[in-house]
Amino acid sequence: MxxxxxxxxxxxxxxxxxxxxxxxxxxxxxxxxxxxxxxxxxxxxxxxxxxxMGEVWVTGRDAAAFLDYALVGKISAMPVGKAKYSLICNEDGGIIDDLITYRRPATAGSADGSSDRFLVVPNAGNAAVVAAELSKRAAGFDVEVNDASAxxxxxxxxxxxxxxxxxxxxxxxxxxxxxxxxxxxxxxxxxxxxxxxxxxxxxxxxxxxxxxxxxxxxxxxxxxxxxxxxxxxxxxxxxxxxxxxxxxxxxEAGMPLYGNELSLQGDPFAAGLGPVVALSKEGDFVGKAALTAKKAAGASAGRRLVGLKGLGRRAGRAHYPVLKYGAVVGEVTSGQPSPTLGYPIAMAYVDVAFTTVGTTLDIDLRGKTEPFEVVDLPFYKRAR
Structure with a gap:
């Protein structure tokens, strides 16, 4: 290619x-x-x-209702001029991409109405996939999906x-x-x-x-x-x-990256993105049944995304094992020294039993362990 x-x-x-x-x-x-x-x-x-990054325009009389069906958030509730962070999932609840949708002022549509306009911005590597998936999901809706990324x-x-x-x-x-x-x-x-x-x-x-x-x-x-x-x-x-x-x-800002913290194999609740999923919105949406089941299963098992603060000088990197008492209990998704904070930071999926803030864990840095502590995300917040 x-x-x-x-x-x-x-x-x-x-x-x-x-x-x-x-x-x-x-x-x-x-x-x-x-x-x-x-x-x-x-x-x-x-x-x-x-x-x-991708830019996909969704326009038409049913644009808001369509995006409520295609994405996990309640896009129809978003006022004109605002933006919303959301996810597009498959039927199994796996994350195809995380994206931002902007609601723009309506333009004159047919003779008897107006046309809603939304700009959907997917990630670079997923832009074509998201555009194709939106086009596929548009069947039965009065909408037009236009990939303007190029x-x-x-x-x-x-x-x-x-x-x-x-x-x-x-x-x-x-x-x-x-x-x-x-x-x-x-x-x-x-x-x-x-x-x-x-x-x-x-x-x-x-x-x-x-x-x-x-x-x-x-x-x-x-x-x-x-x-x-x-x-x-x-x-x-x-x-x-x-x-x-x-x-x-x-x-440092604790923001997930697709391919690291988010993937088809993961789910929004494990990634700490449960509030993004509007299970209570009216009607069906792609992945609703699977995501309802995942939420009902609760946080008593599996792994959850956490922040890790290094207690030493060496940084963990993506895919490094996370240990407790020498046993593997998780895996780093992103990690490096923090230029702003002056110590190593990482995000990792860790067994639920070890996700309490203050829990000490080790990261296996190619045969040598380094101590880390579970902390709240984000690591850094700007002064307001």
Whole structure:
């Protein structure tokens, strides 16, 4: 399979990025120092290319009801302008992907009504699978599923000064649209790029644990927006950041990564995502019976996702065994030293009997054990 490049690939090359494969895409792993990029997001702002993510539009008279059926959350209850984190599961309750859905203002539809609009954003490696699954599930609903991933770019500005930076590209008359935008909400905002105004969808969402924004832009306008963001920042105000720092940031924030914490073999309740599943919503949805049974089984058996704080210096990594009294009781899903906190952190699935906060466990680091302690997630919370 030929490797895929985002519309910003040449910009990353100019900045000296080191590339890595992610979901078939050649994406910047880092530009210079992943540690410096991580700290820039925590202290000022980082600039990310997220154009490998998917963008699937769901429109039509039945769009809300359809998404209630296709996803585990109650999407119909979401007000226009808001966003919602949800999951798409199979009939067995296995997680196909985690995703964010944005409800946009309705557009004129048929002569006697309107057409609801939702933007569904799946993960990079799952974008085609999610789009195909949504199309399959649309049978019997008055909806249209349009995969716009190939023509859409996504640029994120994340960090405590993200808002201040974005305001420099937004006309003063529209500043309040940015400053008053709530977390998990989105709005169309004009951006001054190349002497012209671009109306772009701006979302106050992110994957770093910091305040920040994600901007949906056409591939044709992505380079102009990227360059404009870099140009309006003074030295040290905005640091291009790659996937390495994005991973360490999301781990500190206790956010799951598909393929690590989430998979077809797992389930939302074991992953701590039970509140995302709206079992009480009216009507059926894909996976409802299986997920109802999983919830009824309770948390008395199996494994659950926990946070682990290192009591030593060495970090656990994905797939390393978790031990108690020398016996395997779990497995690490993500782990590394925390640049912000100064000690190793990890997420792991652990036998329920050993998931109480304060429980001490060991991680087998290739034959040598290192002590860890079960802690609440997230590891890091930004100051409000």
């Amino acid at each position: 030929a490797e895929k490049h985002t519309a910003l690939y040449d910009e990353h090359k100019k900045l000296g990025a080191s590339f890595t494969d992610f979901g078939g895409w050649q994406m910047p792993l880092k530009y210079s120092s992943e540690l410096a990029e991580h700290r820039a997001v925590r202290n000022s702002a980082g600039l990310f290319d997220l154009s490998h 023509v859409t770019s996504l640029i994120a500005v994340q960090g405590p000064t993200a808002q201040e930076l974005l305001l420099r590209l937004v006309p003063a008359a529209q500043h309040s649209q940015v400053t008053e935008l709530k977390y998990y909400a989105a709005v169309e905002v004009p951006f001054l790029v190349g002497g012209a105004g671009l109306d772009l969808l701006l979302a106050r969402t992110g994957y770093t644990g910091e305040d920040g924004f994600e901007i949906f832009v056409s591939n044709d306008d992505a380079t102009g927006l990227w360059q404009a963001l870099i140009a309006i920042a003074e030295d040290g105000e905005l640091t291009p950041a790659g996937l390495a720092s994005r991973d360490s940031l999301r781990l």
